[in-house]
Amino acid sequence: AITPCFLCENCLRGYTSQCTDMLGGWKFANVKDGNMAEYFHVNSAQANLAPIPDSLTDEQALYCTDMMSTGFMGAEHANIPIGGTVVIFAQGPVGLMATVGAKLLGAGLIIAVETVPHRQELAKRFGADVVVDFKTQDPVEAILDSTGGQGVDSAIEALGLQASFESCIKATRPGGTISNIGYHGDGEFVKIPRAAWGVGMSDKTIRTGLCPGGAERMKRLMRLLETGRVDPTPLTTHRFNFNEVEKAFHMMKTKEDGMLKPLILFD
Known part of the structure; x- marks a missing residue:
């Protein structure tokens, strides 16, 4: 999801997907590397990170972000x-x-x-x-x-x-x-x-528009998961270990084996 600053003029006008922060809202994997590192710095974390309820799996919560x-x-x-x-x-x-x-x-x-x-x-x-x-x-x-x-x-x-x-x-x-x-x-x-x-x-x-982000948006989406109104997990067609990440990306690009969405596990 977009990680808006919630401070620039566009954000304050309600257009958080068009954030004009120094790095822009569309940071991860575009102008900022390291998404799959063990630890990762999140810009404006206080406005963008939402705790995952204990009742949800990581797989469920992952789908909220995009x-x-x-x-x-x-x-x-x-x-x-x-x-x-x-x-x-x-x-x-x-x-x-x-x-x-x-x-x-x-x-x-x-x-x-x-x-x-x-x-x-x-x-x-x-x-x-x-x-x-x-x-x-x-x-x-x-x-x-x-x-x-x-x-x-x-x-x-x-x-x-x-x-x-x-x-x-x-x-x-x-x-x-x-x-x-x-x-x-x-x-x-x-x-x-x-x-x-x-x-x-x-x-x-x-x-x-562009993928809306922010902590409040994530909380609302996770609420839909908690109540059972939405179950996005049927989108997951393939699962990979972290050491297979290149294979996962290749299959995602080529849509091999009917791939819809891969899940990369860090176990």
């Missing part, structure tokens, strides 16, 4: 009305947690777009009512069919591809919200399809 926080932010930013319709592209770890977040916020119809069978099954387990395989169906047509031609109230983009971003725009009804949590790292521009945008007059809102 997958849950980012996925839930995607749902929070999507302005999902109670009983509303929402689509999530796609169902990787963050997308699956966005599906959980949409369910927690009271979505009436949750559509998950995914092609990998194991991820499709997890999407259903986590609350998806409809799963669309984008390799066998046109996702926009399938979404429109599921919503009586109206489009969804909310779309969550958790893939970071131009094609999925455009599909979100096309599948969202006028006045709806597109919540982007995917990382768009390729190309100079992210393009908006003109017609689906209503040539600028469809009143569709785009929200973006």
